[in-house]
Amino acid sequence: MFDVCLLGTGGMMPLPYRYLTSLYLRYEGSGLLIDCGEGTQIAAKKAGVSYKGIDTICFTHFHADHISGLPGFLLTMGNAERTEPLTIVGPKGVERVVNALRTIAPELPFSIEFKELAEQTEALRCGPFMVDAYRVNHKVTCYGYAVSIPRAGKFDVEAARALGLPVQLWNPLQKGQTVDYEGRTYTPDMVMGPARRGLKVAYCTDTRPVPVIADYAKDADLFICEGMYGEPDKQDKAKEYKHMTMQEAVTIAAQAQPKELWLTHYSPSMMHPEEFLPELKKTFERTLAVRDGRKKTLKYDDGGENG
Amino acid sequence: MFDVCLLGTGGMMPLPYRYLTSLYLRYEGSGLLIDCGEGTQIAAKKAGVSYKGIDTICFTHFHADHISGLPGFLLTMGNAERTEPLTIVGPKGVERVVNALRTIAPELPFSIEFKELAEQTEALRCGPFMVDAYRVNHKVTCYGYAVSIPRAGKFDVEAARALGLPVQLWNPLQKGQTVDYEGRTYTPDMVMGPARRGLKVAYCTDTRPVPVIADYAKDADLFICEGMYGEPDKQDKAKEYKHMTMQEAVTIAAQAQPKELWLTHYSPSMMHPEEFLPELKKTFERTLAVRDGRKKTLKYDDGGENG
Numbered sequence: 001m002f003d004v005c006l007l008g009t010g011g012m013m014p015l016p017y018r019y020l021t022s023l024y025l026r027y028e029g030s031g032l033l034i035d036c037g038e039g040t041q042i043a044a045k046k047a048g049v050s051y052k053g054i055d056t057i058c059f060t061h062f063h064a065d066h067i068s069g070l071p072g073f074l075l076t077m078g079n080a081e082r083t084e085p086l087t088i089v090g091p092k093g094v095e096r097v098v099n100a101l102r103t104i105a106p107e108l109p110f111s112i113e114f115k116e117l118a119e120q121t122e123a124l125r126c127g128p129f130m131v132d133a134y135r136v137n138h139k140v141t142c143y144g145y146a147v148s149i150p151r152a153g154k155f156d157v158e159a160a161r162a163l164g165l166p167v168q169l170w171n172p173l174q175k176g177q178t179v180d181y182e183g184r185t186y187t188p189d190m191v192m193g194p195a196r197r198g199l200k201v202a203y204c205t206d207t208r209p210v211p212v213i214a215d216y217a218k219d220a221d222l223f224i225c226e227g228m229y230g231e232p233d234k235q236d237k238a239k240e241y242k243h244m245t246m247q248e249a250v251t252i253a254a255q256a257q258p259k260e261l262w263l264t265h266y267s268p269s270m271m272h273p274e275e276f277l278p279e280l281k282k283t284f285e286r287t288l289a290v291r292d293g294r295k296k297t298l299k300y301d302d303g304g305e306n307g
Numbered sequence: 308m309f310d311v312c313l314l315g316t317g318g319m320m321p322l323p324y325r326y327l328t329s330l331y332l333r334y335e336g337s338g339l340l341i342d343c344g345e346g347t348q349i350a351a352k353k354a355g356v357s358y359k360g361i362d363t364i365c366f367t368h369f370h371a372d373h374i375s376g377l378p379g380f381l382l383t384m385g386n387a388e389r390t391e392p393l394t395i396v397g398p399k400g401v402e403r404v405v406n407a408l409r410t411i412a413p414e415l416p417f418s419i420e421f422k423e424l425a426e427q428t429e430a431l432r433c434g435p436f437m438v439d440a441y442r443v444n445h446k447v448t449c450y451g452y453a454v455s456i457p458r459a460g461k462f463d464v465e466a467a468r469a470l471g472l473p474v475q476l477w478n479p480l481q482k483g484q485t486v487d488y489e490g491r492t493y494t495p496d497m498v499m500g501p502a503r504r505g506l507k508v509a510y511c512t513d514t515r516p517v518p519v520i521a522d523y524a525k526d527a528d529l530f531i532c533e534g535m536y537g538e539p540d541k542q543d544k545a546k547e548y549k550h551m552t553m554q555e556a557v558t559i560a561a562q563a564q565p566k567e568l569w570l571t572h573y574s575p576s577m578m579h580p581e582e583f584l585p586e587l588k589k590t591f592e593r594t595l596a597v598r599d600g601r602k603k604t605l606k607y608d609d610g611g612e613n614g
Contacts, residue, residue: 013383014346016353038379039321039346046323064411068379071371072345076320100410103403104371 002027002149002199002298004222007043009273009292011205011228011243011265012065019043019292020065021265023203023224024054027149030127032056034145034203040069041076047293052080056126058133059090060205061142062097070098071105078108087126089115089133091141117143121212134216136207138242144204146216151300152176153193160191199298202258205265208239209248217256221298225249227263227289230276234267246276250284262290309334309456309506309605311529314350316580316599318512318535318550318572319372326350326599327372328572330510330531331361334456337434339363341452341510347376348383354600359387363433365440366397367512368449369404377405378412385415394433396422396440398448424450428519441523443514445549451511453523458607459483460500467498506605509565512572515546516555524563528605532556534570534596537583541574553583553596560591569597 003026008019020037024044031054033040044051054077059067077086088098095114115124117133124131132146155174165186169179173188180186202217205226217223227246229238238245246263253261261284266273273289280287288294310333315326327344331351338361340347351358361384366374384393395405402421422431424440431438437455442448462481472493476486480495487493509524512533524530534553536545545552553570560568568591573580580596587594595601 013379013386014349016349038376039349042321042323042346062411064378064382067411068375069345072320072375075371079320097410100407103407104369104374 002201002221003295004201004298005047005049005293005295006224006262006264006290007040007047007049007293008037009264009266009290009294010065010268011226012268014039014065015268018266018268020069021205021226022069023201024049025129025147025201026053027128029053030055030129032058032126032129032131032147034058034147035060035066035205036069036073037065038068041073043292044073047295050080051077052082054086055084056087056089056129056131058131058145059088059094060144060203061091061138061140062093063140063206066206067097067101071101074102074108075105078110082110085111085113087113087115089124089126089131090117091143092116092118132216134212136204136213137210138206138208142206144202144207144213144216146200146202146220148200149198151196151198152188153195156191156193163190165191197301199300201298202256206243208242209244209252214252214256217252217258220256220258222260222262222296223253223256223258224262224264225252226265227273228265228267228270230270230273246273246280246289247283250280250287253284253287259286260296261287262294263287264290309508309528310602311508311605312354312356312600312602313531313569313571313597314347314354314356314600315344316571316573316597316601317372317575318533319575321346321372322575325573325575327376328512328533329376330508331356332436332454332508333360334435336360337362337436339365339433339436339438339454341365341454342367342373342512343376343380344372345375348380350599351380354602357387358384359389361393362391363394363396363436363438365438365452366395366401367451367510368398368445368447369400370447370513373513374404374408378408381409381415382412385417389417392418392420394420394422396431396433396438397424398450399423399425439523441519443511443520444517445513445515449513451509451514451520451523453507453509453527455507456505458503458505459495460502463498463500470497472498504608506607508605509563513550515549516551516559521559521563524559524565527563527565529567529569529603530560530563530565531569531571532559533572534580535572535574535577537577537580553580553587554590557587557591557594560594566593567603568594569601570594571597 005024007022010018022040023034025032130148133143200220202220227249228243312331314329317325329347330341332339439453440450507527509527534556535550
């Protein structure tokens with residue numbers, strides 16, 4: 001079960017009816033958060049998300065609406081008696097910025113490990129998640145993220161039988177382990193089919209459209225993308241402040257063909273993000289203008305488990 | 308008109324139904340804020356408070372639940388096109404702490420002037436407000452505040468007539484100006500009665516009970532005081548974490564005799580602060596367990612204006 005909850009959908013400043021954009025992902029008991037603006041801990045509580053299980057926090061960039069909630073979030077994780085180390089991922093300088101904010105959250109019952117992004121694209125392993133970070137084009141250094149759950153190939157029963165392997169050795173091989181039997185070594189690739197399609201969520205906000213976004217959103221189960229402005233006359237503003245319009249987001253989605261597109265990071269001036277949908281759906285039908293707390297559980301195409 | 312709005316009433320962490328404790332005061336177009344935890348800008352928006360008019364922000368101390376909302380608040384003030392300088396008052400280190408938080412809010416269209424408190428008690432003038440800061444007893448250096456609007460004495464018409472002053476000179480004298488007339492100098496004290504009782508709000512949170520609190524809350528129009536715990540069995544916890552129980556707050560109020568006591572800074576575990584009122588009112592009848600956004604307009608005893 002790969003659970004997704006978009007905790008907030010706002011940009012720039014939190015509002016009484018809209019928290020700042022932040023994404024919570026959960027797989028096999030491990031949580032990953034992307035961005036943590038002011039009020040994210042309130043949005044998480046509202047959505048019933050457990051702080052304690054969050055092992056990784058990724059930041060797209062250091063504008064306040066994406067990171068200002070961190071000190072409070074860390075303290076609340078501490079109050080929930082977390083002791084396991086936390087990994088924080090972000091652009092170059094993430095350790096310096098987080099430590100500056102920790103002036104007001106100096107004592108925590110867990111340690112923090114930093115992973116600073118420096119390249120145009122980087123692939124990291126964070127618990128059960130494969131995290132791909134890719135550089136986008138905002139006023140400051142900013143990354144988009146694609147978070148995937150890889151899925152192994154199918155166990156080939158015929159191949160295992162042909163090798164004469166006893167049934168009790170099948171499971172370790174299925175789990176990726178190497179086994180020795182009657183003086184011979186068996187590796188998983190000898191009994192496993194090719195890796196199957198896993199699950200992928202792509203997340204991109206605070207950028208002008210750049211080709212890399214569609215590359216990482218390609219065939220995603222869910223693509224969550226900034227649509228800061230809806231009105232056609234806001235195009236110049238989007239260019240000036242290096243944001244994306246909803247129309248630009250659906251154009252990227254039309255190229256990338258995710259299973260679903262969720263728009264987010266709405267301008268505080270946008271009261272009803274849904275009103276632009278009829279026009280947007282002409283470009284990409286599977287577009288949703290979601291609200292805070294939207295949840296979805298992603299499943300494999302065949303409905304099966306990972307094994 | 309001295310307007311008071313208690314934006315939030317929570318302690319420790321913001322909750323979906325309770326923002327962190329922060330007090331907004333307004334007099335003659337100038338606003339003053341005490342404390343600014345995560346979400347205070349949302350609470351202010353909810354209460355319909357104008358960010359732009361806030362000229363002074365006072366901090367009791369630097370625990371995150373009292374200051375974590377500052378970067379976002381400053382940026383939102385900037386977005387509201389404030390250009391007038393802002394004064395920030397707080398314990399020693401306030402400039403260092405605020406500048407650390409400004410790592411994520413480096414560019415603002417207004418300047419910030421700092422007033423660091425160092426003494427046990429300090430009196431400051433902030434726009435129309437007389438601000439008295441007094442040191443209390445928390446885990447870190449912490450101050451309570453009493454904010455007053457002074458009120459001049461009554462204009463003595465008989466005295467002015469006896470001096471032979473023409474009516475057109477009465478108003479400047481009333482406003483505190485010195486005037487020259489027919490070769491003689493006239494000062495306000497020659498025509499004004501003794502200063503009258505003004506208006507006073509006392510605010511105190513995050514401390515054990517200390518005598519100075521009642522001194523500054525004495526005869527206040529409104530005393531806003533921490534009542535973190537209500538249950539008698541939380542007394543030890545209050546001592547350990549250096550907070551006050553509701554019973555301790557009403558005991559102080561009984562000594563200080565303010566016109567009204569508002570309890571605030573409720574523990575996140577306290578669901579219904581009102582439930583303790585019947586018992587508390589036995590000690591101080593004019594006790595209210597208020598909720599977020601509680602407003603009041605304070606008026607002079609005689610209902611008149613300042614003049």
